[in-house]
Amino acid sequence: MTLLRTNPGNRGFSSGSGYALNHKETLIFARNSHTTSMIETDILLIGAGPCGLFTVFEAGLLKLHCHLIDALPQPGGQLTEIYPKKPIYDIPGYPEVLAGDLIEQLMKQAEPFKPGFTLGERAEKVEKSDDGMWLVTTTKGTVHKAPVVAIAGGLGCFEPRKPPIANLDEFEDKGIEYIVRDPNFYKGKRVIISGGGDSALDWSIFLANGIAEEVTLVHRSKSFRGHPDSVQKVIDMSASGKIKLLTESEVIGVSGNGVLNSVKVLHLPEGESEIQTDHWLPLFGLSPKLGPLADWGLSIDKNSIEVNTFDYSTNIPGIYAIGDINTYPGKLKLILCGFHEATLMVQSAFKRIYPDKNYVLKYTTVNGVQGF
């Protein structure tokens, strides 16, 4: 088994090269994982949002290396994924900063400490190795090894938003799919698509062009908010009979016998109909979920991980939780509070990793920043 540390100079990033290099890194990691390699680091961060990125800096001051896992394909968490152009006004020293710019600055601040990234992979499983280290495996099978795990998962992983229909799970992957993995899967089938955004429009157009036997697009209002070209195309294809368009309508029920065979559609202002179908694709965007972390044995209260505010440790020794994902009396979900939590957490992590070493707090104004 090959061991890779996260600090070789040629695998760091530079602010100039941006995120593209990180994508490449992920590919390297992913490929290595298939040849049973392992990524080793001091602090393994689950989540590459602002809190995780600032941890790299604070850990670096203590000569601790960090590696970050994130389900999203780029660092920044919700700041880059959801609101990169929104201004933030409560970061000390920044009267106003765009979320995307803050992430860029945090990446730059972390750069001297050469963090490693496993992006586009979700942390799935945690276990203890024989030598008392944590082994964290991702959805793609990449294995990471570290004495300390710090969960900085923010709101959790972004997963498809599911309609509140009672027996929905009965037909998941048996006719109900939230993501189109392979369009040919729908060849010759009757497909109902729900949603009013770009993915609902684009897949309706794509599948109605000679793939599916029948495509019905169900949307709650008369207008669509997708790309104007796509909206026009759907309207044209509806006029020519290639797409069946049901506006001011909503799927409110599903039924079948082992596999989906019909959905119940509510037509506003009133009226219902039952439509026979082979597939239903509810495409309602993504929403954050705690995901597999919920099964790690952590003490959880209302979707957040309970921590001790002394050092933001969880109930599992060696696993910490910082930022929006944790909870404690008086918790405020603010980036600046997450930065504070990260700073205290790495002190505790240092003592855990080097129990015999003494350390005194040093000021960057005195010592500057000495990278790896």
Place this chain on the structure above:
Amino acid sequence: MENTVQITVVDREGVEHNLEAPTDMNMNMMELCKSYELPVEGICGGMAMCATCHMYILSDHHLPERSEDEEAMLDQAFFVRNNSRLGCQIKLADSLDGLKVQLAIVGA
């Protein structure tokens, strides 16, 4: 009380909650519900980006029109009706005295 209006929130079990809502704290309906610990998540913090504060307006108060962002987010919500709004987009104001809303069922 000065700078306070009365708002009724019907929860998902049909129970009515009569809330005193401050109009001088720059709060919105999502935040009001959270401050009374009603089951409104408000995951995105009020940016019209999650629809977890989807509610129906039951009284005939005149509210400002939905913004583009709010419309787009409602496209990703469920059981959306003509009287659907995102609570985070409704600012508490004197004109809302007597407002009555019902919390919508939120998708998983």
